[in-house]
Amino acid sequence: xxxxxxxxxxxxxxxxxxxxxxxxxxxxxxxxxxxxxxxxxxxxxxxxxxxxxxxxxxxxxxxxxxxxxxxxxxxxxxxxxxxxxxxxxxxxxxxxxxxxxxxxxxxxxxxxxxxxxxxxxxxxxxxxxxxxxxxxxxxxxxxxxxxxxxxxxxxxxxxxxxxxxxxxxxxxxxxxxxxxxxxxxxxxxxxxxxxxxxxxxxxxxxxxxxxxxxxxxxxxxxxxxxxxxxxxxxxxxxxxxxxxxxxxxxxxxxxxxxxxxxxxxxxxxxxxxxxxxxxxxxxxxxxxxxxx
Amino acid sequence: xxxxxxxxxxxxxxxxxxxxxxxxxxxxxxxxxxxxxxxxxxxxxxxxxxxxxxxxxxxxxxxxxxxxxxxxxxxxxxxxxxxxxxxxxxxxxxxxxxxxxxxxxxxxxxxxxxxxxxxxxxxxxxxxxxxxxxxxxxxxxxxxxxxxxxxxxxxxxxxxxxxxxxxxxxxxxxxxxxxxxxxxxxxxxxxxxxxxxxxxxxxxxxxxxxxxxxxxxxxxxxxxxxxxxxxxxxxxxxxxxxxxxxxxxxxxxxxxxxxxxxxxxxxxxxxxxxxxxxxxxxxxxxxxxxxx
Numbered sequence: 001x002x003x004x005x006x007x008x009x010x011x012x013x014x015x016x017x018x019x020x021x022x023x024x025x026x027x028x029x030x031x032x033x034x035x036x037x038x039x040x041x042x043x044x045x046x047x048x049x050x051x052x053x054x055x056x057x058x059x060x061x062x063x064x065x066x067x068x069x070x071x072x073x074x075x076x077x078x079x080x081x082x083x084x085x086x087x088x089x090x091x092x093x094x095x096x097x098x099x100x101x102x103x104x105x106x107x108x109x110x111x112x113x114x115x116x117x118x119x120x121x122x123x124x125x126x127x128x129x130x131x132x133x134x135x136x137x138x139x140x141x142x143x144x145x146x147x148x149x150x151x152x153x154x155x156x157x158x159x160x161x162x163x164x165x166x167x168x169x170x171x172x173x174x175x176x177x178x179x180x181x182x183x184x185x186x187x188x189x190x191x192x193x194x195x196x197x198x199x200x201x202x203x204x205x206x207x208x209x210x211x212x213x214x215x216x217x218x219x220x221x222x223x224x225x226x227x228x229x230x231x232x233x234x235x236x237x238x239x240x241x242x243x244x245x246x247x248x249x250x251x252x253x254x255x256x257x258x259x260x261x262x263x264x265x266x267x268x269x270x271x272x273x274x275x276x277x278x279x280x281x282x283x284x285x286x287x288x289x290x291x292x
Numbered sequence: 293x294x295x296x297x298x299x300x301x302x303x304x305x306x307x308x309x310x311x312x313x314x315x316x317x318x319x320x321x322x323x324x325x326x327x328x329x330x331x332x333x334x335x336x337x338x339x340x341x342x343x344x345x346x347x348x349x350x351x352x353x354x355x356x357x358x359x360x361x362x363x364x365x366x367x368x369x370x371x372x373x374x375x376x377x378x379x380x381x382x383x384x385x386x387x388x389x390x391x392x393x394x395x396x397x398x399x400x401x402x403x404x405x406x407x408x409x410x411x412x413x414x415x416x417x418x419x420x421x422x423x424x425x426x427x428x429x430x431x432x433x434x435x436x437x438x439x440x441x442x443x444x445x446x447x448x449x450x451x452x453x454x455x456x457x458x459x460x461x462x463x464x465x466x467x468x469x470x471x472x473x474x475x476x477x478x479x480x481x482x483x484x485x486x487x488x489x490x491x492x493x494x495x496x497x498x499x500x501x502x503x504x505x506x507x508x509x510x511x512x513x514x515x516x517x518x519x520x521x522x523x524x525x526x527x528x529x530x531x532x533x534x535x536x537x538x539x540x541x542x543x544x545x546x547x548x549x550x551x552x553x554x555x556x557x558x559x560x561x562x563x564x565x566x567x568x569x570x571x572x573x574x575x576x577x578x579x580x581x582x583x584x
Contacts, residue, residue, distance in 0.1 A: 031369035
């Protein structure tokens with residue numbers, strides 16, 4: 001069995017090659033990490049708990065990748081560039097190779113987004129990964145969820161329900177399903193955030209389900225929405241609008257800026273609440289995902 | 293039973309009155325919090341796991357206070373001013389009053405250090421509190437652990453073993469013990485860090501035990517130390533030099549800057565490793581606390 005310090009060493013230098021580009025003047029190894037940027041810093045934290053956020057028998061590489069990916073999704077929603085993350089692992093696993101594989105998954109995503117691990121800790125306990133992410137604006141603007149304007153188009157960038165289908169297929173051992181990756185290694189929409197930050201009025205990531213998150217964004221903006229269910233690209237059925245874990249961005253934008261790269265699913269209204277319409281006869285109610 | 297969103301509301305506004313002073317332009321409620329400071333930012337993360345870092349039957353107010361306090365201790369070690377923290381709670385407790393009490397303990401420490409809660413999450417799972425803290429330099433200087441110089445004095449500011457005695461007394465139900473607070477509500481040495489930052493050469497907080505943490509600081513500085521055990525203020529016995537949770541600072545400073553506010557326990561040497569001497573006949577070996 002490895003010591004705490006040997007296990008920490010496995011993670012110590014992940015993304016160290018990006019310290020300078022990311023404004024990190026001290027990485028892991030002191031009491032604190034140090035950023036020195038002259039820009040604002042955005043930060044968010046996400047816990048991934050075994051059997052709540054991922055199946056306990058998922059591969060450690062996927063568990064690691066996913067824990068960082070879902071946290072980065074919050075940076076995407078702000079239209080920002082990810083720079084760093086810290087990782088706290090609570091685990092009772094004593095097998096060193098499990099940690100090496102966990103680190104491999106984390107290295108994959110660190111490389112993909114050129115981000116640096118700047119700290120963390122490792123404690124004995126039930127499996128729980130806690131990731132704090134840090135980002136900085138691409139240009140001057142940071143995208144918030146509270147600025148949707150009446151008449152704006154409400155958009156998403158991809159079909160809802162892909163992650164749910166991926167999890168179902170994974171549980172049912174459909175190993176060649178194209179959806180597995182959507183659940184196990186979701187792509188944080190950093191590029192999308194970078195694209196829309198300059199013209200979108202508001203944005204949120206769809207972690208709890210499209211409708212639940214749209215509702216939060218509209219509420220924060222003191223607006224409502226008229227949603228045409230027929231316009232929502234779905235994977236399995238219309239209930240996909242309530243399924244979580246897609247990690248797309250749901251965003252609002254002035255009509256005149258709209259282009260067909262995105263799916264327009266509705267419009268922002270002065271009236272509060274979300275009104276669903278459908279010519280196809282879809283009948284569905286909005287449900288949020290409660291982690292608790 | 294409360295919903296996740298009702299429980300989050302209990303924590304949402306902790307320290308909101310300090311946002312402006314702390315450079316926080318967006319607190320909890322969006323996908324990310326936003327800092328806008330023109331200074332460097334230091335950050336660290338600490339997990340507090342039930343029955344590893346605190347007894348599961350400790351009061352929720354003390355659990356909350358302690359989880360933030362031990363994280364702030366890392367800001368103290370850098371000689372920095374704490375500004376904010378995020379909190380992830382994993383818990384299976386469904387009783388709302390437990391969360392209100394947890395929040396009360398967190399409010400106490402937020403008020404004491406005028407810091408703001410900027411985010412977090414709440415998930416169902418075994419009890420685990422994960423706190424990320426943020427700080428900024430008081431002046432231009434940030435204190436590291438890797439700059440101890442040969443001939444410097446090695447100092448601490450208070451007796452070792454107080455926290456261990458506090459835990460023992462708590463377990464043995466000695467309710468009027470003066471040491472209980474040392475364990476349950478340790479004081480992060482922010483004021484001490486602010487004082488020494490301008491003349492100390494290196495600093496570390498003593499979370500894992502004085503000797504274990506001193507060893508890390510000397511190793512990071514590529515130096516060793518000659519420690520006179522007779523000069524270490526102890527609480528119970530000399531084994532206190534290996535007991536964790538004191539959250540004092542152990543720091544090095546040029547001889548000529550020394551004053552009697554501090555306890556000088558030894559000197560930094562060119563030779564690596566730690567050499568212990570004693571005229572009182574103390575016989576003890578260095579042990580580190582392994583969380584894992």
